[in-house]
Amino acid sequence: MASNKYLDFNVLARMSNMQMLAKTVVEGFLLGLHRSPFRGFSVEFAEYRQYSPGDDVKHIDWKVYAKTDRHYIKQFEEETNLTCQIFVDASASMGYKSEDQPVSKLEYACCMAACLSYFMIGQRDATGLAIFDTKVRTMLPPRLRQVHVQHIMSELEKCEPGGETNIADPLNEIAEGLKRRGLIILISDLLDDPESLLSALQHFRFLGHDVIVFQVMDPAELHFTFKNMTEFTDVETGEAMLVSPEGMRSTYMKELKRFLTSCEKGCAAIRADYRLFDTSMPLELALSEYLHRRSRMA
Amino acid sequence: MNFVNPYFLIALGAGALPIVIHLLTRDRVRKVAFSSLRFFAQSSRTVLRRKRFAEMVLIALRVLACLLLAFIFARPLFSTDGGTTGPESATVIVIDTSASMTRSVDTEGLQMAYLDVIDDLRGGAQAAVITFDATPRILQPLTGDQAKLRTVAGDIRVGHGGTDIAAAVEKARQLLAASDALAQRVVLISDFQRTGWQRFNGTWRLPPGAELIVRDVKPDRAPDNLAIVEAQAPQSIILDRQPRYITARIANDTEQDQQNVEVTCEVSGEQIGTQRVQLPAGKTATVRFTHVFTKAGDNRGVVRIAADDAVQHDNAYYFNARVIPRIPIVVLGNAAQGRSNPVGFFAAAALAPSDRSPFVVKPVIASQATAAQIDAASVVVVADVSSLSADVVSAIKRLLSRGGGLLLMPADRTDADTFARTFAGITPCKLRRVINQPIRQNAAGLTQIDYTHPVFELFLRPHHGDFSSVQVRRYWEVSDSQLSNVLARFDDGRPAILERAIDSGISMIWLTPAHPNWNNLPERAIYLPLLHQCIRRLAVRTEKQTAYLVGDTLPLEVDGTIVGPDDVELASARSVAQAPGFYQMTGENAEPFVFAVNQPFEESQSDAVDAEEIIAALEQPTQPGQREVVTAGFAGRALDDQGLWLYVLGALLVLLAGELLLGNRTVRH
Structure with missing residues (x-):
């Protein structure tokens, strides 16, 4: 695991000191330090109870039966029953990286997804991963086993930017397949139609999922630091446009602000958490800040 | 621009x-x-x-x-004449071609001096050429055509005229005034003879900034020369057989005494005298010849120095003594000459004291006078006559119409009314009455004499006549004299002598005639010259000017031609004498006439004026350094007149401010 590309142990060390609490109680589970109120068949023993028809016979403690000639079921305390599905947008726009940035938006998003999944599985939360552009390219259902982390990491390592952005369709497609309510984390630049995007997120909310949206942007996108006459090419559509950045900056910033505001307000409207990251921010700080904020909200 | x-x-x-x-x-x-x-x-x-x-x-x-x-x-x-662009510089080359230049340079040398100036002209410069003697002539107006300017050199020749430097430079000034060139200058090529500068009156200068450049062609040492520097000979004389003087002053402009310089005088091809004069170095001597002109008409004469010096044209003086017939005068009296007709007597006696008088006097009794007698006269003197026949009066009027004269002398036998009727329209005034000065009182005198009048101008100078000795006892009081000119008045202010122009002639009246009972004029010496002056004034003028200078325009009559001394006929449109000598005018309707043309005497003088004096007089005063600026082509005059560049500078500042404003508002990338 130490060789994993996106696993920053410094980040993980800092995150281990943090408590992550689920914002909403899904199925009565708490996130982070809280133990689960549900008991199940987990690793830690909780108590015995008398067998009743329908219970799985494999959970019968045969030693107790031998001593008492009664059938008792061995019960274990389950740490959590939260399932988390991380959605990583791998559209072409996520592949943008400005000159002075070390990582692209997609790389940043993958790193963020790796940290979150490792952290959550460490917290005994089942974590899944979905990578999509116009359609779902990779789908790993939520699992609790440690080996699942390896699968997630492997998929993230292979992740490359793809086609155009179409967030709504993949989300809607996946939402129909998720049977258990859980946590939905969307990591994307959200460069899609805001209405369809919010509609898809609203779909998750309607199914009872808790939704967190991490919007990842490059600093060049946020501050539009270009100076010379530039021909911009849309990486998704291939459309090119000659732009005078100095003359365009005020218009760009106004449009960007309007877009970001619409995203933030849209998320708030559907009671989804929204957080904007830029790729210049240290990843651990971003996660720590978020987790800290999450803990306070809890 | x-x-x-x-x-x-x-x-x-x-x-x-x-x-x-x-x-x-x-x-x-x-x-x-x-x-x-x-x-x-x-x-x-x-x-x-x-x-x-x-x-x-x-x-x-x-x-x-x-x-x-x-x-x-x-x-x-910017020029003010519609925005035409002017040349860089305008140069007017003023070349002295007067007679004095022959002592300094020949024609070829003068042309070389001119071409040197042309060679110095820069490209883009315009030049004009003026040659001058006593009169400036524009040989070439301002042009930038170098070939044309060089061609003009062939027309530059040293002549025989006088010198007027100021007139020539003023002509150059007029050319420069019409030019909008930045740099203006006048190049003056001359020997700077002092007499040629004396006509400058100091009332004008060259334009501000215009430069006067002088090229003195005078050699360091003037060549030796003998010259006639002054001469006098009669031009028009009456055939009175009186001896006439022909005088000439000879100058020795050398550094050596000249001994026995032979001076001869010829009249009509005959030598009338030869004189030898001693001429110390730098001095002059006068010779005088006496001659009685007996031939009517033109009498060509030459006073000549027998000298072989550098300048030959000033060794001869040409003259034409034109002899005209004596003036015929008719004296109309009321009786035959004698004591019964004192006025006529004294008039005839004064006009023809001898047979050498310039007048031919014919006394006629008024009642016997004929129109033919009047027609043959040049002047009619009416001596105390009241009435004349109508034919005679008509003849007098014809005389007046052809330029003759009428002298009225009313006295005791003149009746005022009859006089008015007879001479109505030809008398300067009407007679009113005779005023007698009482014996106890002092006699009246003549006052308020018009000495500017041709009759009296002779008496203006001292010792040329004393009118204070004239005593008048009786005189006429007159009326209707408003249209007449009063030449003299009596003490009481009444007119004494009146004249009035009648047609082409003149009618004059003496209101106190020469009569012993009226005044003492017959006894006074001034009477004769006064009467002669009056008759000359009244006579038909036939004298013509025969003496001219080189450069003068000779009066050419219609259908006449003038042939010069070199037997070349002068152009009828420009009969200007170009060289000294005799010019013969002939023609079918023209009276044959000879003009004697000489070069101006002052051309023989060698005194020169300092060229710096001319520059100081003609150039505008300049500040230190201004001269250099002008020479370099900076038209300070026009520059001072136009502050255009200041406006352009203002426009530039506005432009830069606009650029700054727009540049700040415009994104660079």
Whole structure:
């Protein structure tokens, strides 16, 4: 695991000191330090109870039966029953990286997804991963086993930017397949139609999922630091446009602000958490800040 | 439009600098794969278009600023004559071709001096050529054609006329005034003879900034020369057989005494005298010849020095003593000459004291006078006559109409009314009554004499007549004299002598005639010259001027031709005497006539004026350093008149301010 590309142990060390609490109680589970109120068949023993028809016979403690000639079921305390599905947008726009940035938006998003999944599985939360552009390219259902982390990491390592952005369709497609309510984390630049995007997120909310949206942007996108006459090419559509950045900056910033505001307000409207990251921010700080904020909200 | 510093116009090329800089530093279009164009897709093209337009305007402003800067340094000047562009410089070359120049340079040398000036002219310069003696002549108006200017050199010849430097330079000034050249100058090629500068009255100067450059062709040492520097001979004389004097003053303009210089005088081809004079160095001597002209008409004469010196034209003096017949006068009296007709007697006696009188007097009794007698006369004297026959009066009127004269002398036998009727229309006034001065009182005298009148101008100088000795006892009081000219008055202010122009003639009246009972004029010496002057005034004028100077226009009559001393006929449109000698005028309707033409005497004088004196008199005073500025081609005059460059500078500042404002508002990238 130490060789994993996106696993920053410094980040993980800092995150281990943090408590992550689920914002909403899904199925009565708490996130982070809280133990689960549900008991199940987990690793830690909780108590015995008398067998009743329908219970799985494999959970019968045969030693107790031998001593008492009664059938008792061995019960274990389950740490959590939260399932988390991380959605990583791998559209072409996520592949943008400005000159002075070390990582692209997609790389940043993958790193963020790796940290979150490792952290959550460490917290005994089942974590899944979905990578999509116009359609779902990779789908790993939520699992609790440690080996699942390896699968997630492997998929993230292979992740490359793809086609155009179409967030709504993949989300809607996946939402129909998720049977258990859980946590939905969307990591994307959200460069899609805001209405369809919010509609898809609203779909998750309607199914009872808790939704967190991490919007990842490059600093060049946020501050539009270009100076010379530039021909911009849309990486998704291939459309090119000659732009005078100095003359365009005020218009760009106004449009960007309007877009970001619409995203933030849209998320708030559907009671989804929204957080904007830029790729210049240290990843651990971003996660720590978020987790800290999450803990306070809890 | 002109420029003070035209070389700065080279800097107009700097106008391309902003364009070059723009091309060199124009935006290098970077190609960037960007995540999305959704945030600037709408307004990018508008911004780009606006930016490019602003950039074009900025470049235009900067180019214009560079051009204006070069423009300002070039110091533009606009002419006021409709904006025509003037030459860089205008030079008027003024060349002295007077007779005195022969002592300094020959024609070829003068042409070489002129060509030297032409060689010094720079490209783009205009030049004009004026030759002058006593009269300036424009040989070539201002032109920039060098070939034409060089061709003109063949027309420059040393002549025989007088010298008037001031008139020539003033003509050059007029040419320069019509030019809008930046630098103006006058090049004066002359020997700077002092007499040629004496006519300058100091009332004008060259234009401000105009430069006067002098080229003195006078040699360091003038050649030896003997010359007639003054001469006098009769021009028009009456055939009175009186001896006439012909005088000449000979000058020795050498450093050696001249002994026995032979001077001869010829009249009508015959030598009438030879004299030998001693001429010390630098001195003059006068010779005088006496001759009685007996031949009517032209009498050609020459006074000549027998000298073989450098200048021959001043060794001869030409004259024509034109002898005209004596003036015929008819004296009309009321009786035969004698004591019974004192007025007629004293008039005839004064007019013809001997047979050498210039007048031919014919006394006629008025009642016997005929029109033919009057027609043959030049002047009619009416001596105390009241009435005349109508034919005689008509004849007198004809006499007046052809320029003759009538002298009225009313006295005791004149009746005022009859007089008025007889001489109505031809008398200067009407007679009213006779005023007798009482014996106890002092006699009246003549006062308020008009000495500017031709009759009395002879008596103006001292010892030329004393009218204070005239005593008048009786005189006529007159009326209706408003149209007449009063030549003299009596003590009481009443007119004494009146004259009035009648047609082409003159009618004159003495209101106190020469009569012992009326005044003492017959006893006074002044009577005879006074009467002679009056008759000369009244007579038909037939005298003509025969003496002319080189450069003068000879009076050419209609259908007449003039042949010069070199037997070349003068052009009828320009009968100007070009050389000394005799000029013969002939023609079918023209009276044969000979003009004697001499070169001006002052041309023989060698005194020269300092050229710096001429420069100081003609150039405008300049401040220190101003002369150099003008010489370098800076038209300070026009520059002072036009502050155009200040306006251009203001425009430049406004332009730069606009560029600054627009540049700050325009994004660079």
